[in-house]
Amino acid sequence: MKVSVIMPVYDAADTIAVQLDALAGQAWDEPWEVIVIDNGSTDDSMRIVEAYRDRLPNLQILRSTERQGPAHGRNVGARAASGTYLAFCDADDEVADDWVARIAAAVEAHDFVASRMDAERLSDGRALATKGNKRQQTGLIEYTYVRYLPFAGTCGLAIRRDLHDAVGGFDESMRYLEDCDYCWRVQLAGTPLVFAPEALVHIRHRDDPRGMYAQALNWGEYNVVLLKRYREHGMPAPSWTVGPKLWWRLVTRLPGLRKQANRDRWMWALGYRVGQVRGSIKHRMFAP
Template sequence: MSVVVVIPALNAAQTLPRQLEALNSQTDLDFRVVVSDNGSSDGTPDVARRWVPTFHSLEVVDSSDRPGAAHARNVGVGSSSEDLILICDADDRVRPTWVEAMRRGLASSDVVTGPLFLVWPDEPGRREVWNVDAPPMSMGFRPYVPGCNAGLTREAFMGVGGFDEDLFRAQEDVDLGWRLVGNGHDISFERDAAIDYFQRSGLRSYLRQQWSYGRAHVTLFMKYRDAGIRSASWKTSARWFVEWAKQLPGRVRSGDGRTAVGGAVFQLSRCWESLRTRTSTPL
């Protein structure tokens, strides 16, 4: 089965070489790469083109006509014809067996993901693993496939219409996974399809990302509000913040203060957007 790796990119000139180097070091090198540039102003397309001689096939496509990772991924997939679609991000790093494990998983499943090993550039000694042995779940509703570590058959991807480009802030990968599951597809998990998942460098950038995630959380819920997802009451939200405040000093002392504050910013954003849209949403 033919394989294409799609990488959405926006101002990724500094990080894209790390991802391309990782792809060039795979145990399975039988794939094509498509870098979908979403309107970069830092020379990202030129950086990508320098790697063309290194790969069996590498193409840069222009997706600058509409902002958002969802659109960039859709354009990248649409420019290709391979049977199997692998999607990763320009600022992460796939592990050496990523393509091989994805191909193996997609031999028996239509959708595959794997572990995310969190990397904190500001805290080089910190180690965390996310969704270590199963696909992640959101809002207690359905599992999904993270957009930074996704493998799909073309038939499954096209069968649900690709990513929803209206979800431009975030959560477009959660939505895709939910629609895939709703369409009868199981999401398989391959332990060797792992990536190093780089977190935002700098506290302001990280918190801005969490604020955007909180707003996108509400937008996604509103799309599925009639699907039976249980919302959190305002009392439950208030109780969460009280418990967060109690735990914060200890988490700061243990070196987890940044994540704790990020969680609070996410929840504040969720509450603000819920008030603005007059809807009650899950934690």
């Protein structure tokens, strides 16, 4: 087997058929497989997956409920994989119709690669107004809190199997931002991350305000975990002025909150800042 496509699933009945249709429609002459890992779904996700056995002949369905989180699911899938290369996708996205062939060519050439992302097809107008469509459109994601290594979202990542094994896979203690942590560990181990714009993944932004706020809150907290972890790996300390500037920016945007898009962006930024404070207290790491 040349490529193993790995997809963790948790309660994705509303979206997973779109991704499975996309995978079933791939045209590539090399041997490849799809590994779906159920992480304790309580909806009809697995019944939907089972219906694709005829359309995805090399489909594996695994169940792993001993630990929650996509990092755990991806590691379970990687251990069961027979491919020389591992490619990761998510149950709420949609890969382009030539994605497997494109990502396979890219990872064979560069060992560790990230797909291009586009949010317009699957995200509604409110979600796009809040989060935009620039993330991983023209290159890797730059870490902007301080200057450090680039990273990419896990949906659309691909890596040579032995490199994944060498870094121990995904850190299952990272409930959030595990993609950033994984990309940094692979790069620090000596393998650069390369952007593969020809491999396209259509991503889906969260479209409910509570979900967006919760995501921002968790990302803010786990950003502190990253700061604490990577200081000993050359990450510079953030300036103490960063925090006050970001809080002041929230204050200056208050007059614009009459518009829904401004309110959504403001709540996202607030959630991230509150998450940073929570993370600083919880993980005993000052993050301004």
